[in-house]
Amino acid sequence: MATIGVLIDDMFEDVEYTSPVEAFKKAGYKIINIGLKEGKPVKGKKKGTLVKIDNAVKNVSVNDFDALLIPGGCSPDHLRSYKEPVDFVKDYFNTGKPLFAICHAPQILITAQLIEGRRITGWRSIIQDIKNAGAEFVNQPVVEDDNIISSRGPQDIPLFIKACLKRLESI
Amino acid sequence: MATIGVLIDDMFEDVEYTSPVEAFKKAGYKIINIGLKEGKPVKGKKKGTLVKIDNAVKNVSVNDFDALLIPGGCSPDHLRSYKEPVDFVKDYFNTGKPLFAICHAPQILITAQLIEGRRITGWRSIIQDIKNAGAEFVNQPVVEDDNIISSRGPQDIPLFIKACLKRLESI
Numbered sequence: 236m237a238t239i240g241v242l243i244d245d246m247f248e249d250v251e252y253t254s255p256v257e258a259f260k261k262a263g264y265k266i267i268n269i270g271l272k273e274g275k276p277v278k279g280k281k282k283g284t285l286v287k288i289d290n291a292v293k294n295v296s297v298n299d300f301d302a303l304l305i306p307g308g309c310s311p312d313h314l315r316s317y318k319e320p321v322d323f324v325k326d327y328f329n330t331g332k333p334l335f336a337i338c339h340a341p342q343i344l345i346t347a348q349l350i351e352g353r354r355i356t357g358w359r360s361i362i363q364d365i366k367n368a369g370a371e372f373v374n375q376p377v378v379e380d381d382n383i384i385s386s387r388g389p390q391d392i393p394l395f396i397k398a399c400l401k402r403l404e405s406i
Numbered sequence: 407m408a409t410i411g412v413l414i415d416d417m418f419e420d421v422e423y424t425s426p427v428e429a430f431k432k433a434g435y436k437i438i439n440i441g442l443k444e445g446k447p448v449k450g451k452k453k454g455t456l457v458k459i460d461n462a463v464k465n466v467s468v469n470d471f472d473a474l475l476i477p478g479g480c481s482p483d484h485l486r487s488y489k490e491p492v493d494f495v496k497d498y499f500n501t502g503k504p505l506f507a508i509c510h511a512p513q514i515l516i517t518a519q520l521i522e523g524r525r526i527t528g529w530r531s532i533i534q535d536i537k538n539a540g541a542e543f544v545n546q547p548v549v550e551d552d553n554i555i556s557s558r559g560p561q562d563i564p565l566f567i568k569a570c571l572k573r574l575e576s577i
Contacts, residue, residue, distance in 0.1 A: 246480075309417075309480055312483075312531045312532075313531070315531050316529070316530045316531035342531075342535075345534055345535060345538070346531070346533075346534045348534065358487070359487045360483050360484070360486050360487035360513075360517070361483075362517075363516055363517045363519065363539075364513075364516060364535045364538065367516070367535065367538035367539050367540075368534075368535075368538050369538075
């Protein structure tokens with residue numbers, strides 16, 4: 236079965252981690268949490284969910300993963316202030332493998348300069364940033380553009396999971 | 407003495423509120439906290455500082471203020487997902503009166519589409535957003551461009567306060 240990397244840091248939007256990860260595990264996929272520091276527990280923003288980082292992003296290879304999930308909250312903004320996660324996302328993205336981005340996740344794609352000319356959605360506060368990055372903001376629950384599957388936020392989770400699982404079945 | 411509005415919401419960077427506000431009060435300026443809901447206590451991100459919103463942003467006029475401070479943290483991103491604070495910042499900005507922006511504060515200026523062609527600084531995670539908005543990102547502790555005084559984050563607070571106080575003396 237495929238392995239899904241989850242790129243995450245403190246203050247992630249709890250349900251944008253817990254719900255997709257639960258669904259992916261139930262479907263038999265392996266989850267590897269990647270972040271700034273191996274072994275560090277990172278904490279959710281609203282419910283305080285603790286997630287242990289399995290591997291530091293600087294020590295992983297894009298070849299380790301068949302898909303990448305980036306939950307939202309403040310986590311993407313934290314991550315994008317460091318070089319390693321931004322470089323990893325860039326390298327991963329360029330493989331063309333599926334990238335599942337929800338809520339504030341496009342922030343790290345913007346810093347990595349990856350969304351110009353793409354159709355994408357995300358949390359309403361970052362709409363102008365998405366547009367300024369040269370992407371088309373699409374106000375829909377799920378937007379699929381080549382390897383990017385994106386959703387706006389917690390309200391879209393069921394449809395986001397459905398689209399991600401469908402994509403995972405095809406790889 | 408002049409009146410300074412402070413535009414703020416939950417998860418603000420504590421010291422980016424407490425330090426400038428303490429200095430401004432000590433210098434004799436009046437502070438009015440404005441936010442989404444009058445009377446609501448908003449909470450700092452790291453130290454849990456509680457700040458009571460004096461006036462809802464929808465009920466204030468740009469004429470009520472001689473200067474505007476926007477602290478960072480997650481507060482600017484929260485605020486910019488609502489129409490009223492974005493409209494207020496736009497209206498205030500167009501008066502040409504001083505705007506003190508630190509850390510993540512440029513996020514709301516980006517959503518209000520106010521920084522194209524301007525020189526500005528801010529927190530390192532939003533550098534690409536600042537550039538994509540058509541502004542020049544300047545990696546300095548304090549950047550003054552016409553009515554905008556901006557700083558990068560907590561490390562710049564002493565110089566930020568000094569520049570803000572100097573500007574307040576001249577109005």
